[in-house]
Amino acid sequence: MTFEQMWADLAPVGRSDATGGYLRQPFTAAEEEAQAWFAAECARRDLTVVTDAFGNHVAWWGSPTPDDRGVLTGSHLDSVRQGGAYDGPLGVVSAFAAVDLLRSRGFEPSRPIGIASFREEEGSRFPLACLGSRLATGILAWDDARELRDRDGVALADVVPGPDARPDAAGWLDHVGAFVELHVEQGRALADVDRPVGVASMIWPHGRYRLDFTGRPDHAGTTRMEDRHDPMLTYAMTVLAANKQARLSGQRATFGRVEVDPGSTNGIPGRVTGWLDARAESPEALEALVDAIARQAGDRADRDGTAVRLTAESVSGAVSFDAALARRLAEPRGWPVLPTQAGHDAGILSGAGVPTAMLFVRNPTGVSHSPEEHAPVEDCLAGVEALADVLEDLAR
């Protein structure tokens, strides 16, 4: 079973014929089909699968214990809405291919090697990214998660058993001595330096903020332009200001979601709510970025006769991956070490104290979370070999 065969088997699962985008929301039919593929690949290799109370699967080559901890790799199989083929699956397929490569080398690990399939990494159904790994590590308490609901009102507790039903909720975590996640790069840093594989140094701090712009609902025809209190104008100016501010400072700011009340074509809105995704190279830079955006939004609100209120919905500090581990992997092989602006299960496990590293595979266009996301097969195979080398290094 080659990398290419596995890739071809998994590729059609949850792919929209209309757009070519993936719709693998966790615990829906398409994503369950991907998990069934995972189970079949584990069975083919005689791996022992553990499924925890949150739906995460961990498959072991060998039998780890708290005193003989294993080296875990893997990633996730869920996608954002209309996402691409590589984000998540590349790490899982590469894990199987790396195990095959180690076995073909005749390698006999002195520590168990595991492959994880985490659930709801993208936060595309329940509104929190890395949900499975947050719950497994205890970084998120079950009582704060069980009532999380999807757009149809289904609660997380309706789709996973949770620790009440499964007292040993995520006991597999005590068996993990190190975690290495391979992931398609979501930018062009490796393309810029012309290298197929790199190692992550850190994850940028990241915040999600809700901005409520309020004005006065009014008639779109009869209200003179100069008499309006139109929050859509304040929103629009804030979108442009956020973009400019992020560009000038080398950080990131995005408005990807907006809601309008009442949302009538023929009415000036009473309220516009926009969500700001902001990321920066340090907590200080993130704070400065958001402060600058909020200040410009407030200035424009004064001019528009509107009001704006900013609420931080979630703010994550920087994640620094295990520096010694990154050096150990990168230096002998001459791999570049680079930061990422995206959240990952690896960031959660690192935050929970597991020595963690990430490998990135080159993405020529840098496009991500899109049907156009792509990595050439030669680079994917280089990634498999890199991952096999790392696992051999750590499980020797």
Place this chain on the structure above:
Amino acid sequence: MTFEQMWADLAPVGRSDATGGYLRQPFTAAEEEAQAWFAAECARRDLTVVTDAFGNHVAWWGSPTPDDRGVLTGSHLDSVRQGGAYDGPLGVVSAFAAVDLLRSRGFEPSRPIGIASFREEEGSRFPLACLGSRLATGILAWDDARELRDRDGVALADVVPGPDARPDAAGWLDHVGAFVELHVEQGRALADVDRPVGVASMIWPHGRYRLDFTGRPDHAGTTRMEDRHDPMLTYAMTVLAANKQARLSGQRATFGRVEVDPGSTNGIPGRVTGWLDARAESPEALEALVDAIARQAGDRADRDGTAVRLTAESVSGAVSFDAALARRLAEPRGWPVLPTQAGHDAGILSGAGVPTAMLFVRNPTGVSHSPEEHAPVEDCLAGVEALADVLEDLAR
């Protein structure tokens, strides 16, 4: 039954306790309750009610025929979502009060006088304003309307019988010799000239346009600002350009509705769709306004690496009300004659060839389509007297 008593009876129907706004979407419980109030007021005055195949009610004092046509007044009882108390109901309540005043004066009309309650004037449930009057006049064909659906997927044909079930679909129209609609002003023109009542000269041309901005969906964290093709930026710039263009030219332009795909906080959108409501004093001015907005949107799209496509969803030309009738009503009484930027059933009946006039009642703030919409009771009573005078003039 005084104006104030009727106003107090109708005021709570469909009003939200939370916001004070009205939710009288047509053919829902709240609006049906308002129609039941209408029927009771008709019965109290021994008016003969005709209900047509589209749900419109017309109540007659007297018995009109095609050879002895009546003078029709009235308005509508439905509201925009979270609308105000006056838009529509003021014309209906004033009509009953005017009939009472005529009777108390001992006036015996030589032509029948009717009171109309049109349905779905606001287009707040089915996506077309003046739906009842458009269907009654035949300006909109039933076959083009029967499949119009509300947000829950209910078709118009599910809630009204339509002409298949009722061959004499809107025969009452042949009994109408003139229509006079009284309406709260939706701007401040009467307040500016300090007059309680005015007469409409025309309705401005009005268009609704859908603008589809397309870019490239991408990751909100990892995509460098300079690598993006973000249609939200093009949308935002277009909102600001439309506002500025309308301000400079003395016209109107509004973005009150926007939809984002995929609409994720952590993703650069692939598509943003905004709806432009534009109105101007002439068809030429409207075309110039929309052209200028489209040109600026296109220029910005070039800079953003996005594309924009503008689709006219509906464009209505100017409505000129019967000039002789407006002069006959306004000149002897010294009422100001002014244009309006809002659509009305009166515009539809005028377009269908019915000699039509509109009376406006002063709105001190000009606020409309909002819970804050208001007219002082003295002005409302002046409106009742003006309407009674007009009906007496026309039915003498």
